[in-house]
Amino acid sequence: xxxxxxxxxxxxxxxxxxxxxxxxxxxxxxxxxxxxxxxxxxxxxxxxxxxxxxxxxxxxxxxxxxxxxxxxxxxxxxxxxxxxxxxxxxxxxxxxxxxxxxxxxxxxxxxxxxxxxxxxxxxxxxxxxxxxxxxxxxxxxxxxxxxxxxxxxxxxxxxxxxxxxxxxxxxxxxxxxxxxxxxxxxxxxxxxxxxxxxxxxxxxxxxxxxxxxxxxxxxxxxxxxxxxxxxxxxxxxxxxxxxxxxxxxxxxxxxxxxxxxxxxxxxxxxxxxxxxxxxxx
Amino acid sequence: xxxxxxxxxxxxxxxxxxxxxxxxxxxxxxxxxxxxxxxxxxxxxxxxxxxxxxxxxxxxxxxxxxxxxxxxxxxxxxxxxxxxxxxxxxxxxxxxxxxxxxxxxxxxxxxxxxxxxxxxxxxxxxxxxxxxxxxxxxxxxxxxxxxxxxxxxxxxxxxxxxxxxxxxxxxxxxxxxxxxxxxxxxxxxxxxxxxxxxxxxxxxxxxxxxxxxxxxxxxxxxxxxxxxxxxxxxxxxxxxxxxxxxxxxxxxxxxxxxxxxxxxxxxxxxxxxxxxxxxxxxxxxxxxxxxxxxxxxxxxxxxxxxxxxxxxxxxxxxxxxxx
Numbered sequence: 001x002x003x004x005x006x007x008x009x010x011x012x013x014x015x016x017x018x019x020x021x022x023x024x025x026x027x028x029x030x031x032x033x034x035x036x037x038x039x040x041x042x043x044x045x046x047x048x049x050x051x052x053x054x055x056x057x058x059x060x061x062x063x064x065x066x067x068x069x070x071x072x073x074x075x076x077x078x079x080x081x082x083x084x085x086x087x088x089x090x091x092x093x094x095x096x097x098x099x100x101x102x103x104x105x106x107x108x109x110x111x112x113x114x115x116x117x118x119x120x121x122x123x124x125x126x127x128x129x130x131x132x133x134x135x136x137x138x139x140x141x142x143x144x145x146x147x148x149x150x151x152x153x154x155x156x157x158x159x160x161x162x163x164x165x166x167x168x169x170x171x172x173x174x175x176x177x178x179x180x181x182x183x184x185x186x187x188x189x190x191x192x193x194x195x196x197x198x199x200x201x202x203x204x205x206x207x208x209x210x211x212x213x214x215x216x217x218x219x220x221x222x223x224x225x226x227x228x229x230x231x232x233x234x235x236x237x238x239x240x241x242x243x244x245x246x247x248x249x250x251x252x253x254x255x256x257x258x259x260x261x262x263x264x265x266x267x268x269x270x271x272x273x274x275x276x277x278x279x280x281x
Numbered sequence: 282x283x284x285x286x287x288x289x290x291x292x293x294x295x296x297x298x299x300x301x302x303x304x305x306x307x308x309x310x311x312x313x314x315x316x317x318x319x320x321x322x323x324x325x326x327x328x329x330x331x332x333x334x335x336x337x338x339x340x341x342x343x344x345x346x347x348x349x350x351x352x353x354x355x356x357x358x359x360x361x362x363x364x365x366x367x368x369x370x371x372x373x374x375x376x377x378x379x380x381x382x383x384x385x386x387x388x389x390x391x392x393x394x395x396x397x398x399x400x401x402x403x404x405x406x407x408x409x410x411x412x413x414x415x416x417x418x419x420x421x422x423x424x425x426x427x428x429x430x431x432x433x434x435x436x437x438x439x440x441x442x443x444x445x446x447x448x449x450x451x452x453x454x455x456x457x458x459x460x461x462x463x464x465x466x467x468x469x470x471x472x473x474x475x476x477x478x479x480x481x482x483x484x485x486x487x488x489x490x491x492x493x494x495x496x497x498x499x500x501x502x503x504x505x506x507x508x509x510x511x512x513x514x515x516x517x518x519x520x521x522x523x524x525x526x527x528x529x530x531x532x533x534x535x536x537x538x539x540x541x542x543x544x545x546x547x548x549x550x551x552x553x554x555x556x557x558x559x560x561x562x563x564x565x566x567x568x569x570x571x572x573x574x575x576x577x578x579x580x581x582x583x584x585x586x587x588x589x590x591x592x593x594x595x596x597x598x599x600x601x602x603x604x
Contacts, residue, residue: 009405016400020414023473027417029440030430041433094306103299113306116314118525120533120583122556122576126324126569127317130331150309157306182298211424213536218564232425236432236540245433252426263420267413274477275484 034253038246060247064234065223069251072231076210079141079227083209084202086148087156091201092194094151095160096186100172117154129218139221156201162276163197164190200273203266207259228255325574328364331567338362344574348372374550375558378464382554383531386471391523394478402486412480419476428540432457435466457541460551467552470537478523485519517598525590532583535560555579
């Protein structure tokens with residue numbers, strides 16, 4: 001009986017590891033190949049390179065149309081930082097109202113918010129583009145960032161509502177008896193207590209903004225405003241041909257470094273975010 | 282009277298404070314969701330061209346006939362404006378590509394996610410680590426980096442063919458240049474990213490009380506019987522949740538197809554996803570009236586399929602055990 005359990009457990013471990021290696025292999029291969037000389041990427045499917053070079057990083061870093069990846073990374077980081085600030089402010093405000101305040105029309109607006117959660121973005125795409133174009137915003141970051149300050153990512157509103165509802169009410173009630181206003185309760189009690197959910201919000205805002213491609217494709221027109229994801233596309237020509245594979249793999253590898261760092265340092269927030277809202281993927 | 286006044290002011294004050302907090306969301310909802318939706322519905326009945334907005338004309342259901350004309354055997358028709366409109370020869374293709382993608386990738390992904398979650402839902406050392414490793418493809422999968430990598434993997438002399446050749450396979454196709462296989466690579470890419478569904482399944486599995494299994498074991502139920510009698514019914518709400526989320530997002534897939542096809546629909550439009558076709562119509566050909574109509578049809582399709590899933594859930598989702 002005992003040895004049977006051991007056998008079953010080791011079989012489970014083996015199959016999980018085997019499948020896991022298969023899963024991780026493409027990513028591992030990308031990282032390793034980015035250090036291989038360009039002419040060996042094709043011929044060598046293995047993970048142990050026969051020769052090492054950083055040349056791909058040098059040629060890849062040169063970027064596109066005279067703009068280096070230094071600029072693209074700075075652009076992406078700036079965009080993510082502003083997007084995070086926008087989402088944290090606007091989504092937490094809406095979530096506090098939905099979770100804790102009593103007002104006329106609350107259940108109606110909450111239902112509307114839940115509907116927008118499921119609404120495909122494409123149905124608002126054309127008018128938004130026309131509207132932003134008439135404001136003269138196409139080519140700038142405004143079409144991507146202004147919506148963040150208007151709580152358009154309903155996922156995060158929902159996530160924060162769920163979290164705030166689970167907080168004990170006693171502290172807020174005590175604060176109100178002591179003469180604290182609703183704004184004071186929000187700033188001094190709700191925000192600090194909801195910080196785990198706020199971290200989750202910031203985390204996924206970062207990843208989605210960093211990885212977003214469609215909006216960057218639509219709204220970023222000048223190479224010096226390109227983000228990393230928009231710039232990576234320039235490695236793939238219109239017919240789909242790639243001119244500098246080494247550089248493409250090197251910059252692709254660099255582009256996933258922030259996601260890796262965040263994932264391994266903030267793992268529990270990932271699980272929280274995924275299980276409460278079913279976040280995409 | 283004074284008492285009543287103070288109640289009224291309190292009512293207004295309470296609402297004012299709440300709506301102050303709600304203001305950004307409300308502005309966003311009206312300006313960036315409701316108004317654009319109405320506007321795009323309106324545009325869908327016009328021939329709005331982004332480069333010549335002033336010559337926009339009302340063409341009634343012209344855009345919709347342009348999409349579905351081939352169903353009625355029409356190849357061109359005269360719009361109410363007298364303009365001759367050609368039926369879109371690629372619309373049906375984009376629809377069938379998207380349906381194939383959704384109906385193959387979503388079930389496969391969920392089955393995979395559930396199988397791995399079951400494997401991990403045991404008292405194992407290092408489950409945390411395994412879970413993290415299996416999530417990595419999902420973490421990175423939506424990025425351009427992975428789409429670029431995917432192109433490389435499935436090229437004629439890429440990693441996949443290298444591995445298959447090492448296993449003794451010959452006559453290997455160029456996966457991306459062969460219209461029979463190009464969509465398959467995108468389906469694989471989607472299934473590969475089963476991490477989110479897996480984590481949700483794992484959380485659901487943890488909720489099932491262990492006593493049910495113990496009782497079933499005592500009664501002599503096999504593991505397979507236990508899976509169908511306990512695990513599946515109790516997990517069914519989670520399956521429904523995952524199914525809806527994955528369905529909605531699969532219909533909207535864009536980025537990976539865009540990169541794999543080099544900004545177009547791939548060989549013989551074999552990877553012409555619905556949203557990609559819509560993007561090409563709206564932003565390459567500036568046919569934004571037509572793109573709006575396409576967006577509304579997509580909204581209807583997603584709405585209908587979500588409704589079907591919810592309706593059917595009466596039959597297969599249970600919120601208790603023992604019936």
